Amino acid sequence: MTPVSAPHPIASSRGALRGDSLRGVYFYELHEADDELAIGMTLAHDEAFAPSEFLAMVETARSRVIETFTEETLIEAIAAELEREHDFAASLDSRLVAAVGISSEEGETRLLAHEGPTAHAADEGEEEDPDLAIAEALLSGREPIGLRTAVVDLEKNESLDS
Template sequence: MYFYEIHEGDDELGTAVLLAHARAFSPAEFFDLVKKAKALLVSAHEEETLSEAIANELERSSGFLHVTDDRLLASVNVDESEEGTFLVSADDQTRSVFVRRDTDN
């Protein structure tokens, strides 16, 4: 399995999407596929971001797997402390991350 990434901008959090494919595409081949998908979608798409729209189009048209949260089987937060290492709670619609806030400041 080979992995590919599409992202929008450098400073927007959460705009990167991951794709997987059984075939190894060269970077130039992958770039061409992304550009073709983008040309179809740039003026109209239902997804929240263009990255997601392109990933979904590549899944439909080229056999990629768009790796989304709903496909995760488990998510674990790790930290050097035991308290900071835990299984992230998930259900069919959401994924919850529990954060402890320091109230002494």
């Protein structure tokens, strides 16, 4: 891929330039959405790519992983493929170092509880919610597996008909 220069910079109030790289780091976004839910992920790279080049990389990654990915969502699978093939760095929760809750009230800005890289490891022993698994499969474009149907007989409660 051919590096390109960053978009024309716009001066900010702090003197930094929007559109320029931040110490040689360029940011890219992936979005996966339907009518109900939108998921986004930011990727970083030390080279600037033209938007059309980034799109081509994403489309290639998508075609490689669409049928076989094991990540929870398609967007995570594409991000992982872009990391493997093109050295992008994805902003994953497991890589988060610190989280701070900001408040306009004095003394209310504080560190938020942060589980770090072990956050998902604790979830591995928990029972999976079947409704959530079905929703995640549908959102990622996969066919849900393990659908169950229950048929029950109901009796009419005559005392409620008054």
